[in-house]
Amino acid sequence: MTFPTAPAPHAVAHDSVGRVMRIVIYALLPTVALHVMFFGAGLLVQIVLGAATALISEALALRLRHKPFEPFLKDGSAIVTAILLALCLPPLAPWWLVVSGTAFAILLAKHLYGGLGANPFNPAMVGYAVLLVSFPVQLLQWLPPAGMDIEQAKLSMGETIQTILTGSLPSRLTWDAVTSPTPLDALRTNLKMGMTMAEAQAAPIFGALGGRGWEWINLATLAGGLALLQLRIIRWHIPVAMLGAIVVCASLMYMIDPGTYAGPIFHLTSGASLLGAFFIATDPISAATSDRGRLIYGAGIGVLTYVIRTWGGYPDGVAFAVLLMNLSVPLIDRYTIPRIYGHAR
Incomplete structure (x- = not known):
């Protein structure tokens, strides 16, 4: 009787990349929640923009490398990169900042070296370092934290989205009034x-x-x-x-x-x-x-x-x-x- 033998390793770990990345995302939720509480909902917009850019960039890179889409797009690694990068950016940073930084992180810092498991540098930090060196002024436009009683600095969700997408504040505000x-x-x-x-x-x-x-x-x-x-x-x-x-x-x-x-x-x-x-x-x-x-x-x-x-x-x-x-x-x-x-x- 012949018994088929699979190649090593014969002991299979219970953790998969997707499970580990999901746990990391869950562990980041308290940080995201407190960040939104003190600095407004701009971070949520940045995460959405970054996540969409990460998935699109990942799909493009996989297409160019002739790799299957499903296992890599579902493993969550691109989403983790987008969240970490968004946490480093000011909540009102213009949309093109998080988009370009995330695209650079996924396409060059990750896939240029062979994709997940082969990149020698942390992709999120590569993207952030490129933005910090290239656009230092935009990365200084942080909101004052809640509790400083600066009424003129408070923005509604609609005004937050408008500012991120257009790069311009509502007419009643100036950057000096809302940044710290x-x-x-x-x-x-x-x-x-x-x-x-x-x-x-x-x-x-x-x-x-x-x-x-x-x-x-x-x-x-x-x-x-x-x-x-x-x-x-x-x-x-x-x-x-x-x-x-x-x-x-x-x-x-x-x-x-x-x-x-x-x-x-x-x-x-x-x-x-x-x-x-x-x-x-x-x-x-x-x-x-x-x-x-x-x-x-x-x-x-x-x-x-x-x-x-x-x-x-x-x-x-x-x-x-x-x-x-x-x-x-x-x-x-x-x-x-x-x-x-x-x-x-």
Whole structure:
């Protein structure tokens, strides 16, 4: 009797790409909800535009590569890229910004290298970095968070959609009336003006721990990240190493000069530290593969993030830190992957 034998691996994992991506999307929902609560419904419009662009770009790339549509369009990876990129953009950013950034991320950062599983860089961060370098003014047009009592900055859903699609505000408003710097950008500007840390953080855009509104958004991100850890979608090494490196760097500089450098809590609750630690740096394709390598990889992102924020040219350095460490992954893997049993180095 002949028994058919399938090729290895013979133990099939229960997780599929589609299931993992759906769980990641569910884990991002608290962050999206808090973001909408504090900055309005513009993020929802950006996600819809980004998701549509991601699916169209994915279909185009699959067509050009003669790949089947169904398994790749349904795996959710393109949607995750669109959501992560939308979370990095101002809610009122013009439509062409999220469309061009998402298309670049899918077509060039992902499929140019062979598609899902072959891309050496995080696609969402590539798209965001290109937009940040190319259109820095548009990426500074953030809304003030809810709770600052700026009535003239409030837009209805219809006005939000109109602003995103046309690039123009309703006639009763000006950009100066509805936009505000991010906490990291405001802190950098205030310190350059000669203010002390206490004076700089006295502005209404700052809350008890970090940026007003951003504190709660980051706590929601932390909750989603812990859910991913509990479900074993991600491992602890990269988030712990990245956040630990930020805390160590911020604590050392704060102890040296508390009047010039913000403390670790501020860095964790302002900007994309937690989003980067749990949802961006943990990308299994572009991150290091061994446990020891993940610790080095995460710590490198944390150190670079703090360095760029403190002395670099951009208020938040998560995107560039991730991309720089993506470049280092082959070298990290070369020296941290354990040797195969039975083989000498």
